[in-house]
Amino acid sequence: MYKYDAIDQQLVNERVAQYRDQTNRYLAGELSEEEFRPLRLQNGLYIQRQAPMLRIAVPYGMLSSKQLRKLGAIAKRFDKGYGHFSTRQNLQLNWPKLEDVPEILAELATVEMHAIQTSGNCIRNITTDQFAGVAPDEVIDPRAMAEVMRQWSTFHPEFALLPRKFKIAVSGTEQDRAIVQAHDIGMEFYQDAKGQTAIKVWVGGGLGRTPILGTVIREHLEWQHALTYCEAIIRVYNLHGRRDNAYKARIKILVKALGIEEFKQQVEAEWLHLKDNPNTITQAELARVGQHFEAMPYENLPAHDASFDSAIASNPAFAAWVKRCVHAHKQAGYRAITLSLKPHGHAPGDITSEQMAVVADLADAYSFGELRASHEQNLILADVKLSDLFPLWEKARAAGLATPNIGLLTDIICCPGGDFCSLANAKSIPIAEAIQMQFDNLDYLHDIGDLELNISGCMNACGHHHVGHIGILGVDKDGSEWYQVTIGGKQGNDASIGSVIGPSFSAEEMPGVVQRLIEVYIQERTAEERFIDTVRRIGVPPFKAHVYASKETSNV
Amino acid sequence: MSNLIKDNAIVADEWTRVTPPVLGEETVRKQAGKVVLFKLTGEETFTAEQIAATQIPEGKVLVPFTVWQANKDKLASRVAQGEVGLLIATHEAIEDVMAEVKDINAFALVAVYVERFADGRIFSIGNLLRTRYGFKNELRAIGDVLRDQLFFLKRSGFNSYLIRADRNAQEALHSLKDFSEPYQGAVDIAQPAWRRTNR
Ligand code: HEM
Ligand code: SF4
Numbered sequence: 001m002y003k004y005d006a007i008d009q010q011l012v013n014e015r016v017a018q019y020r021d022q023t024n025r026y027l028a029g030e031l032s033e034e035e036f037r038p039l040r041l042q043n044g045l046y047i048q049r050q051a052p053m054l055r056i057a058v059p060y061g062m063l064s065s066k067q068l069r070k071l072g073a074i075a076k077r078f079d080k081g082y083g084h085f086s087t088r089q090n091l092q093l094n095w096p097k098l099e100d101v102p103e104i105l106a107e108l109a110t111v112e113m114h115a116i117q118t119s120g121n122c123i124r125n126i127t128t129d130q131f132a133g134v135a136p137d138e139v140i141d142p143r144a145m146a147e148v149m150r151q152w153s154t155f156h157p158e159f160a161l162l163p164r165k166f167k168i169a170v171s172g173t174e175q176d177r178a179i180v181q182a183h184d185i186g187m188e189f190y191q192d193a194k195g196q197t198a199i200k201v202w203v204g205g206g207l208g209r210t211p212i213l214g215t216v217i218r219e220h221l222e223w224q225h226a227l228t229y230c231e232a233i234i235r236v237y238n239l240h241g242r243r244d245n246a247y248k249a250r251i252k253i254l255v256k257a258l259g260i261e262e263f264k265q266q267v268e269a270e271w272l273h274l275k276d277n278p279n280t281i282t283q284a285e286l287a288r289v290g291q292h293f294e295a296m297p298y299e300n301l302p303a304h305d306a307s308f309d310s311a312i313a314s315n316p317a318f319a320a321w322v323k324r325c326v327h328a329h330k331q332a333g334y335r336a337i338t339l340s341l342k343p344h345g346h347a348p349g350d351i352t353s354e355q356m357a358v359v360a361d362l363a364d365a366y367s368f369g370e371l372r373a374s375h376e377q378n379l380i381l382a383d384v385k386l387s388d389l390f391p392l393w394e395k396a397r398a399a400g401l402a403t404p405n406i407g408l409l410t411d412i413i414c415c416p417g418g419d420f421c422s423l424a425n426a427k428s429i430p431i432a433e434a435i436q437m438q439f440d441n442l443d444y445l446h447d448i449g450d451l452e453l454n455i456s457g458c459m460n461a462c463g464h465h466h467v468g469h470i471g472i473l474g475v476d477k478d479g480s481e482w483y484q485v486t487i488g489g490k491q492g493n494d495a496s497i498g499s500v501i502g503p504s505f506s507a508e509e510m511p512g513v514v515q516r517l518i519e520v521y522i523q524e525r526t527a528e529e530r531f532i533d534t535v536r537r538i539g540v541p542p543f544k545a546h547v548y549a550s551k552e553t554s555n556v
Numbered sequence: 557m558s559n560l561i562k563d564n565a566i567v568a569d570e571w572t573r574v575t576p577p578v579l580g581e582e583t584v585r586k587q588a589g590k591v592v593l594f595k596l597t598g599e600e601t602f603t604a605e606q607i608a609a610t611q612i613p614e615g616k617v618l619v620p621f622t623v624w625q626a627n628k629d630k631l632a633s634r635v636a637q638g639e640v641g642l643l644i645a646t647h648e649a650i651e652d653v654m655a656e657v658k659d660i661n662a663f664a665l666v667a668v669y670v671e672r673f674a675d676g677r678i679f680s681i682g683n684l685l686r687t688r689y690g691f692k693n694e695l696r697a698i699g700d701v702l703r704d705q706l707f708f709l710k711r712s713g714f715n716s717y718l719i720r721a722d723r724n725a726q727e728a729l730h731s732l733k734d735f736s737e738p739y740q741g742a743v744d745i746a747q748p749a750w751r752r753t754n755r
């Protein structure tokens with residue numbers, strides 16, 4: 001993975017000094033609450049219900065074992081001994097003290113980490129596929145470009161105070177796993193007819209209050225122009241995006257209001273001026289960054305391993321884990337694995353300091369000392385030998401990291417919700433836990449198969465509920481907490497936004513509602529169909545009928 | 557003491573800012589509507605009456621764009637003598653301003669007024685003035701200008717900053733040096749880090 005040189009290190013060190021000074025000025029009363037706000041936000045510090053929340057950047061989800069150990073130590077020393085992986089591949093601490101943050105940043109800087117631009121109205125962490133570099137369906141490893149873009153966007157002077165936050169995702173696979181269509185800018189790398197790396201550029205996607213999938217603004221962009229083209233898009237947005245109403249300030253609203261044709265024309269006109277400026281990426285720079293992402297020193301291994309095969313045959317629990325948590329790899333004899341941060345009955349994405357230390361050890365022992373965070377809020381070891389899977393599983397299981405539920409109903413994506421977040425309409429974590437307990441039977445879970453369930457505590461949609469096969473949204477009705485349910489949302493190349501099935505439910509009803517949805521699916525599915533396929537084929541009405549029919553009878 | 561930073565030092569402000577008088581109780585604010593749908597609404601704008609009633613004193617004057625526009629001919633000789641600065645607000649579309657201004661370098665000073673700290677349009681406007689419209693003279697940020705914008709303003713082509721009156725300009729000076737090696741090319745340093753040094 002990318003290693004800092006003197007320039008990178010100096011920049012994060014200077015950032016620590018700058019932020020320390022800003023915090024001191026605030027604590028001394030020289031900066032008002034309102035003036036300190038954008039400064040702390042640009043540094044990932046929210047003030048929440050319980051305490052401040054600090055979001056630490058994990059650029060495109062890549063972490064070294066050393067960094068994870070440091071995160072664990074920080075969570076222990078400055079927080080309550082755990083952290084939370086978010087849907088944007090970052091790590092959040094829920095309980096740090098405002099006055100400790102400069103010290104936390106100083107600690108982070110020692111392992112080449114920071115919290116720069118993890119919130120606030122600026123370009124945020126650039127996200128990508130958690131299997132970048134190892135996925136068999138990958139056309140182009142997007143990480144070198146993601147790193148080039150990370151550097152370019154860090155303290156970009158022109159885009160320091162945008163109308164609203166700005167999220168960029170990059171992807172280089174046939175099957176999109178980075179939800180490029182749900183980002184302000186999505187960049188899909190591909191090989192063009194001449195065998196050159198090209199980019200399909202999407203713009204104006206975003207979830208939140210007004211969920212909109214992105215539109216293609218350019219089918220073909222040569223990779224050299226990635227930065228200048230983004231500059232053109234963001235400049236048009238910076239100058240013309242709305243600033244009077246935070247709910248109408250995202251680029252998606254501008255694109256919708258102008259229409260993609262007009263917006264595109266403005267961007268292209270701007271780009272004529274910016275094209276070929278010094279931020280145009282050179283082959284040399286891409287190669288310099290790219291050498292940090294070269295393939296690992298893999299051994300030449302056969303495609304099969306006898307010890308692995310026999311462990312599967314003799315150990316059903318291991319076999320179940322392999323089925324859900326082990327993923328194909330470019331290199332023969334290797335696999336990527338997901339460590340589930342979704343044990344049943346716990347807050348999705350949470351991980352203790354002790355678990356972080358275990359994962360760091362596993363990464364060192366089995367996966368070249370590196371790991372990734374996924375936007376599904378799990379951790380990935382990307383380069384594990386087949387013969388190491390069994391011992392790895394045993395250790396992961398002992399640490400509570402081997403729930404075989406990846407991609408299943410209980411692999412719930414969930415925002416912090418009302419337990420932590422001051423914007424929430426309703427709690428989300430207890431709903432996730434209740435649903436996980438309802439479906440605690442693993443055989444049943446495996447029978448239900450692939451299913452994505454997403455929960456957000458309010459329409460800001462941090463839990464991506466719109467693109468969940470089942471989406472749950474916390475709503476406020478006369479001051480009490482209710483939940484609205486959507487089905488049919490999907491991420492990926494054929495992304496869609498879910499449809500509301502009807503009036504909302506109380507918290508107690510929710511596990512039963514999900515149960516009813518599953519009953520319809522089990523009844524109606526064909527042999528090959530996943531839940532989402534059945535929803536797409538038969539539509540919402542049968543699901544709706546069954547869920548609400550039961551509601552009436554139970555009310556009588 | 558002056559609160560004006562120019563280049564890297566605090567200097568006296570030689571310019572008098574011209575502000576149209578308030579007539580009556582009501583200030584006119586930009587309305588949300590079809591035409592201005594994408595502009596920040598709610599900023600103060602000047603009515604024709606206000607513009608007509610504006611007094612322009614002797615000496616070096618910083619004149620709002622709309623006031624200059626209404627007094628173009630009268631001010632021409634003073635512009636030629638280097639006595640007129642042009643004041644643009646961030647909600648005024650820079651391309652519309654430039655369509656009126658034939659030679660931007662005729663102005664010894666262009667100032668961009670930012671009403672709120674969080675309004676980052678000022679950065680794009682500065683960049684455009686320098687790189688697209690070739691402005692070479694003093695480019696000043698005024699309004700809600702605090703030390704934490706300075707580094708970005710400098711990189712966007714500004715070379716003078718009128719720090720908000722209740723803040724200490726001396727302290728603000730430090731922020732011009734917050735970061736020593738920026739990553740990306742911008743107005744002040746056009747080359748990105750990887751073109752400047754052998755990384
Ligand atoms: C607890 C503190 C948090 C607060 C106050 C907060 C606030 C917000 C707000 C206000 C938005 C909507 C912005 C907009 O649409 O313009 C948003 C969006 C989002 N948040 Fe959070 N959030 C928090 C935690 C999280 C966490 C823990 C995650 C990840 C698990 C997360 C992931 C996201 C994502 C992915 C979006 C984007 C949805 C979109 O594309 O519009 N947030 N957040
Ligand atoms: S979706 Fe709403 S409740 Fe959940 S974290 Fe985001 S802002 Fe808070």
